[in-house]
Amino acid sequence: MATGLYPQTKVLSKNFDVPNAHTLAVARPRGAYQSLEKALRTMTPAQVTEEVKKSRLRGRGGAGFPTGMKWSFVAKNTGKPTYLVMNADESEPGAFKDRYLMERDPHLVVEGALVSAYAIEASAVFIYVRGEYPNSIRRLEGAIAEARAAGLVGKDILGTKFSCEVWVHPGAGAYICGEETGLLESLEGKRGHPRIKPPFPAVEGVFRCPTIINNVETLSHVPWIVAHGGEAFAKQGIPPDPANPRSNGSTGTKLMGVSGQVRNPGLWEFEPGITLRELVYGYGGGPLPGRKIKAVIPGGISMPVLLDSELDVKMGFDELVKVGSGLGTGTAIVMDDTCDMVEACVNIAHFFGHESCGQCTPCREGCHWMEKVFRRVADGDGQPGDLDLLESLFKGIEGRTICFLADAAVWPVRSIVRKFRGEFLAKMTPAPTPAGA
Amino acid sequence: MPKITIDGRVLEFAPGQTIIQVAQANGIEIPHYCYHPGLSVAGNCRICMVEVEKTPKPQIACYVQATDGMVVHTKSAQATEARAGVMEMLLVNHPLDCPICDQAGECKLQDYAFDFGHPTTRTPVEKTHLPKNVPFGAKIVYDGERCIKCTRCVRFTDEITQTHELSMGARGDKEMVIMTSKGEFTTPYAMNIIDLCPVGALTSKDFRFESRVWFMDFTESVCTGCARGCNVTVGARGGRVLRMTPRENQDVNRWWMCDAGRLGYGHANAPTRLTTPRVRTSARAGEFAEVGWEDAIDAAVEALRDAARGGVLADAGATLEELFLLKAVAGRGDLKYASRVGQDEDGFLIVNEKGANQRGAEALGFARAAAPAPAALLFVERGDAVPKALRDGADPVVAFVTDGADVPPTARVVFPLPTWAERDGLLANVDGIVQPIRRCRAAGPRDLRAPLEVLEEIRLGLDAAATPWTHADVVAAVRGAVAPAGLAVPEVEFAPAAPRTVAAPASRTR
Ligand SMILES: Cc1cc2nc3c(=O)[nH]c(=O)nc-3n(C[C@H](O)[C@H](O)[C@H](O)COP(=O)(O)O)c2cc1C
Ligand code: SF4
Ligand code: SF4
Ligand code: SF4
Numbered sequence: 022m023a024t025g026l027y028p029q030t031k032v033l034s035k036n037f038d039v040p041n042a043h044t045l046a047v048a049r050p051r052g053a054y055q056s057l058e059k060a061l062r063t064m065t066p067a068q069v070t071e072e073v074k075k076s077r078l079r080g081r082g083g084a085g086f087p088t089g090m091k092w093s094f095v096a097k098n099t100g101k102p103t104y105l106v107m108n109a110d111e112s113e114p115g116a117f118k119d120r121y122l123m124e125r126d127p128h129l130v131v132e133g134a135l136v137s138a139y140a141i142e143a144s145a146v147f148i149y150v151r152g153e154y155p156n157s158i159r160r161l162e163g164a165i166a167e168a169r170a171a172g173l174v175g176k177d178i179l180g181t182k183f184s185c186e187v188w189v190h191p192g193a194g195a196y197i198c199g200e201e202t203g204l205l206e207s208l209e210g211k212r213g214h215p216r217i218k219p220p221f222p223a224v225e226g227v228f229r230c231p232t233i234i235n236n237v238e239t240l241s242h243v244p245w246i247v248a249h250g251g252e253a254f255a256k257q258g259i260p261p262d263p264a265n266p267r268s269n270g271s272t273g274t275k276l277m278g279v280s281g282q283v284r285n286p287g288l289w290e291f292e293p294g295i296t297l298r299e300l301v302y303g304y305g306g307g308p309l310p311g312r313k314i315k316a317v318i319p320g321g322i323s324m325p326v327l328l329d330s331e332l333d334v335k336m337g338f339d340e341l342v343k344v345g346s347g348l349g350t351g352t353a354i355v356m357d358d359t360c361d362m363v364e365a366c367v368n369i370a371h372f373f374g375h376e377s378c379g380q381c382t383p384c385r386e387g388c389h390w391m392e393k394v395f396r397r398v399a400d401g402d403g404q405p406g407d408l409d410l411l412e413s414l415f416k417g418i419e420g421r422t423i424c425f426l427a428d429a430a431v432w433p434v435r436s437i438v439r440k441f442r443g444e445f446l447a448k449m450t451p452a453p454t455p456a457g458a
Numbered sequence: 459m460p461k462i463t464i465d466g467r468v469l470e471f472a473p474g475q476t477i478i479q480v481a482q483a484n485g486i487e488i489p490h491y492c493y494h495p496g497l498s499v500a501g502n503c504r505i506c507m508v509e510v511e512k513t514p515k516p517q518i519a520c521y522v523q524a525t526d527g528m529v530v531h532t533k534s535a536q537a538t539e540a541r542a543g544v545m546e547m548l549l550v551n552h553p554l555d556c557p558i559c560d561q562a563g564e565c566k567l568q569d570y571a572f573d574f575g576h577p578t579t580r581t582p583v584e585k586t587h588l589p590k591n592v593p594f595g596a597k598i599v600y601d602g603e604r605c606i607k608c609t610r611c612v613r614f615t616d617e618i619t620q621t622h623e624l625s626m627g628a629r630g631d632k633e634m635v636i637m638t639s640k641g642e643f644t645t646p647y648a649m650n651i652i653d654l655c656p657v658g659a660l661t662s663k664d665f666r667f668e669s670r671v672w673f674m675d676f677t678e679s680v681c682t683g684c685a686r687g688c689n690v691t692v693g694a695r696g697g698r699v700l701r702m703t704p705r706e707n708q709d710v711n712r713w714w715m716c717d718a719g720r721l722g723y724g725h726a727n728a729p730t731r732l733t734t735p736r737v738r739t740s741a742r743a744g745e746f747a748e749v750g751w752e753d754a755i756d757a758a759v760e761a762l763r764d765a766a767r768g769g770v771l772a773d774a775g776a777t778l779e780e781l782f783l784l785k786a787v788a789g790r791g792d793l794k795y796a797s798r799v800g801q802d803e804d805g806f807l808i809v810n811e812k813g814a815n816q817r818g819a820e821a822l823g824f825a826r827a828a829a830p831a832p833a834a835l836l837f838v839e840r841g842d843a844v845p846k847a848l849r850d851g852a853d854p855v856v857a858f859v860t861d862g863a864d865v866p867p868t869a870r871v872v873f874p875l876p877t878w879a880e881r882d883g884l885l886a887n888v889d890g891i892v893q894p895i896r897r898c899r900a901a902g903p904r905d906l907r908a909p910l911e912v913l914e915e916i917r918l919g920l921d922a923a924a925t926p927w928t929h930a931d932v933v934a935a936v937r938g939a940v941a942p943a944g945l946a947v948p949e950v951e952f953a954p955a956a957p958r959t960v961a962a963p964a965s966r967t968r
């Protein structure tokens with residue numbers, strides 16, 4: 022790597038390049054389960070939650086919700102068990118960070134799950150893994166078996182009073198089962214139809230019991246927070262905006278990836294603060310020879326695009342929102358000047374239409390309608406009012422459904438339609454008749 | 459009580475009520491497809507979106523609970539625009555085959571498109587095609603293209619019957635309802651999904667293509683298939699009953715009815731029905747001549763006067779008033795009723811006792827006929843309620859019979875009996891709830907006279923000193939007679955003479 026690049030900070034990724042780090046024999050001498058031991062022996066569940074609150078850890082599944090605050094919503098004294106669900110569905114196009122964690126450091130993932138389960142006093146963890154990730158499933162199951170044999174999973178963990186089961190549940194190939202309540206339905210053996218909220222899962226989740234759902238990466242941070250304290254975590258990355266009392270900043274470290282039309286696609290870990298330009302050009306190696314970067318989606322397919330001129334923004338939750346996009350999963354998708362933005366819209370709309378669970382009228386019908394309009398524009402059959410029609414479809418779809426899939430379907434294509442209007446109009450204007458013809 | 463403001467009206471509500479519930483309770487209509495008061499809230503169709511002040515996005519009225527001080531607008535620009543948007547989305551892939559769709563005329567998609575859809579189409583795109591004409595069991599047909607995926611039908615089999623025969627299948631605009639069981643329903647209530655379906659996606663094989671609803675005459679009545687007395691709307695045209703659908707009554711059948719009851723109108727349309735009175739012409743059994751009504755009544759008076767015996771054997775589907783008059787005319791002898799008793803009671807609606815007015819008969823002093831015994835008057839609407847041995851064994855002087863096949867050969871005078879769909883009267887159900895059946899103007903053969911009228915004329919013929927009774931007089935007398943048995947007869951208005959409304963309700967589903 023060239024010098025002068027924004028520095029990497031390898032916390033989650035510290036074992037990624039260590040051979041056989043997925044085995045307990047390698048992982049444990051490198052520190053695995055020390056935080057579990059510390060938490061179980063020296064801390065109360067409330068103390069663990071307190072450290073996570075102090076850390077300002079925000080959810081890595083896309084929405085950036087403060088994890089400690091989410092945990093504090095768990096309904097107490099319900100007479101029912103509490104469950105922890107780890108969201109490993111990772112079906113967002115462009116996202117591949119959770120897979121690295123599960124395949125290369127599954128013991129970190131299992132430890133994160135156990136410490137978090139202890140904090141919320143859960144009796145079991147369900148890890149819902151994307152069905153197309155057989156290696157992740159195998160590695161997790163292997164790690165859990167090893168951990169169970171070592172007394173780290175199951176009854177009376179490490180000889181303490183804390184008992185917790187960890188189950189791996191493979192998904193069946195639906196993006197919507199990554200949406201937390203779609204996931205819960207699927208876990209219960211039903212169709213992945215997201216639920217209307219409230220009630221929120223923390224009150225009524227899987228099997229109608231209080232449930233906390235967090236992303237793999239989110240929970241994988243918890244062992245470090247227990248080991249070093251929440252304040253140490255909060256000192257990394259981008260601090261909260263002092264002017265905004267509700268701001269949480271972007272603390273700790275974050276796995277960030279680049280895919281698409283770049284020289285060097287990959288995954289790295291940074292304290293937030295790196296700009297999207299440094300990520301794409303520095304680590305991602307910039308455009309392929311002779312090409313120019315046209316647009317970048319910073320965090321998985323469901324975020325609005327940024328133009329090459331807009332890449333000097335820091336990869337932080339609030340920073341990206343300020344420029345009209347979002348951190349999402351922190352995995353950028355790069356499109357260069359060979360990319361037809363209308364075709365990109367066809368593709369994106371097709372994806373969301375195909376993955377819509379079908380419940381809500383605006384999502385079920387609207388996504389496909391958008392796709393059909395994009396398709397005809399791409400085919401040169403666009404009609405004069407089509408851009409206005411699209412704008413009114415965006416309005417009719419966004420914010421009018423049970424879950425956020427519909428919103429996620431609108432955000433990227435709307436930004437493309439607005440930022441690349443010329444490309445659309447070019448396809449819609451009949452080519453001038455050659456003189457003399 | 460906390461208060462909510464909807465469209466400028468300040469309304470009290472009970473905590474826990476949703477916006478749509480408060481609105482409905484106060485006569486404010488909020489459009490809805492997936493919401494049904496008898497099912498869980500799915501919140502998927504989004505047509506019920508309203509504007510709630512201090513909330514940026516439109517909210518679904520079927521799910522969001524009213525809170526004190528909430529201000530709701532159902533007709534503001536935001537609400538109207540949101541609704542029109544959903545309406546348009548629903549039509550993107552809709553086949554618009556209204557001209558051949560049974561639901562046309564009572565379809566919520568049509569109603570709402572008319573009320574607030576876009577006047578012009580913006581959807582000149584190829585529609586997504588889905589399977590049509592899919593059999594859902596032997597009695598129901600599904601059309602995936604007409605389906606708006608509201609999941610009402612699925613929720614019915616999940617929540618009400620808990621038989622789980624239906625599920626949503628596939629995703630996105632390919633989503634459709636599928637049968638999870640092996641092609642047949644195990645529940646005897648499956649056809650309720652046809653009524654629940656807000657569009658024409660679920661149709662009844664029995665009713666398919668029989669009639670446009672706007673040509674039909676609809677009458678609020680009660681099913682007489684068993685003693686539950688489910689409240690129904692009877693749809694008829696040209697002398698035939700074409701359809702029965704349930705009507706909400708929370709004390710009796712909630713919103714539902716059973717399939718057997720729904721389809722149990724066949725005897726009303728039977729080609730073998732009697733249409734003219736008959737008088738036996740010779741001593742030989744079974745030889746009758748058709749006569750006019752007045753002649754038959756005179757013959758009946760004469761025959762009853764001559765007859766040495768009294769006694770009644772009545773179908774327990776006879777109304778309280780009819781039983782009362784049968785008793786007044788021939789009460790000197792034994793009072794008996796007959797009814798079918800099944801073995802299919804299920805703790806939901808269906809009960810074993812099939813006599814629709816069995817409780818009423820008991821209250822008026824009738825006893826179940828145990829064995830064939832002579833009776834002066836016989837009253838048979840359904841042959842299977844009063845089996846042949848009882849009918850013929852009654853050797854009646856005067857018989858009121860619906861179907862020619864059920865006429866006892868030794869009867870002296872026979873009056874064609876209108877079915878329940880053609881009579882006015884009161885029935886006491888299994889729980890002692892007294893409810894009216896009403897005459898459908900368009901059902902049954904022409905020119906049948908109500909047995910109540912005929913019996914009254916016979917009564918007056920037999921006793922010149924008797925004061926004439928109106929229907930209301932009989933009801934008043936019945937009220938007193940059944941009160942000791944704990945039956946409360948409600949105030950009911952019958953309008954047998956005046957033609958009743960022909961128009962179908964705007965939409966038959968809720
Ligand atoms: C359509 C859709 C798909 C989603 N897919 C995922 C996913 O694959 N993985 C994930 O962690 N979160 C996904 N989410 C976000 C989850 O709903 C949820 O917010 C997240 O798991 C919470 O975890 P966190 O607080 O740790 O971020 C998805 C959300 C939506 C609306
Ligand atoms: S928004 Fe789309 S994916 Fe989400 S619940 Fe509604 S139909 Fe399903
Ligand atoms: S068939 Fe009718 S009731 Fe069932 S989901 Fe479709 S529209 Fe709704
Ligand atoms: S339960 Fe009885 S009254 Fe109700 S529909 Fe069925 S047969 Fe008719």
Ligand code: FES
Nearest residue numbers: 490503504506520
């Ligand atoms: S009626 Fe409220 S969403 Fe369907």
